[in-house]
Amino acid sequence: MKLLVELSGEQPAMALSEAMGACHVTSPVEDVLGDERAALVDQDIGMAVIDTTTSSDDLASRLALCWNISEYLFSFMDMDIDELFGALDLDGRSFAIRVKRTHDLWIPEDSQHLIDRIGQVLGRTGRVDLKDPDITLRIIMGKRLHAGWLLHEIDRKSFEDRKPKNRPFSHPISLHPRYARALVNLARVRAGDRLLDPFCGTGGILIEGGLVGADIIGSDIDPRMIEGCEMNLEHYLGKDSGSQLHELDVADIEKFGKVDAIVTDPPYGRSASTAKEDVEELYIRAFGSFVKILKSGGRLAIVFPDMEFVKLAEEYVNLLEVHELFVHRSLTRHFCVFEKI
């Protein structure tokens, strides 16, 4: 099915990669669309059309950086409205039309004009109900116009509920859960995969990994973090989540055996402690351990405070992508994805 996915305005490139990764790991059919299991069919500002064998339910429950998922109908121009929308038979059902302008080419009057014209055409076989419609038409006004029937609104509020300050054990060093989930999706972690976070801190990444059904393992050198992380995992994943937590230096993670993915937010050598170790030395020790336990083809999704560490990591693993996120004047996070060859 072709899905119209509305992407986060703040991080559209990372949102698209996240959506492609999530389609890949939730798709039940291996060979229909080749190894990728999802094909990018079209793209415009703030949206993508993805041809995928995954169910939109599964996709919606995984995504963090997207807004809505619709069943893609077509892309169109003003002059096509009568022909294309006239061919849709609503069979008496009620409908609402919701428009999103993603390009500043359009003004609010353009949206209203579009709603009026399309509403008139759909009104021949259906009736307008803005409060509780049977179906909702999403129109995206980017460089071109795109239409789809709304299937899911992503539950963005649930990520807010898991924000660091709302957890039983809180520490400001933790990533926002939306970005922790995005990292898990960029690493293409499947339900049942062994996912390791060797700098687990309060467990923000492990919580998101556990919620998508991964078999999670966390370690951290600081016993207070391990204790607090345990409280957080129990709170969000329950007592019997089967998660493993260990107080351990990153060089000792080899004892966990092979893992499918490593997803982590290491200390940046600033506010998060490196136990006085130089951050470059710590990363070099970490990369040496990561390559030993990561399965071949497995992904490392990691956040760096600086591009210089990307070069260091490339001596061990193959770089796939980098997304920059400005946090404040002295911190830009680099969300990096690598693959073990």
Ligand SMILES: C[S@@+](CC[C@H](N)C(=O)[O-])C[C@H]1O[C@@H](n2cnc3c(N)ncnc32)[C@H](O)[C@@H]1O
């Ligand atoms: C940026 S924090 C991780 C934040 C985490 N993503 C969270 O949600 O809380 C980095 C963590 O690395 C741990 N750490 C520092 N040096 C370490 C080492 N040598 N081995 C293992 N963990 C270490 C720190 O104790 C800290 O908890």
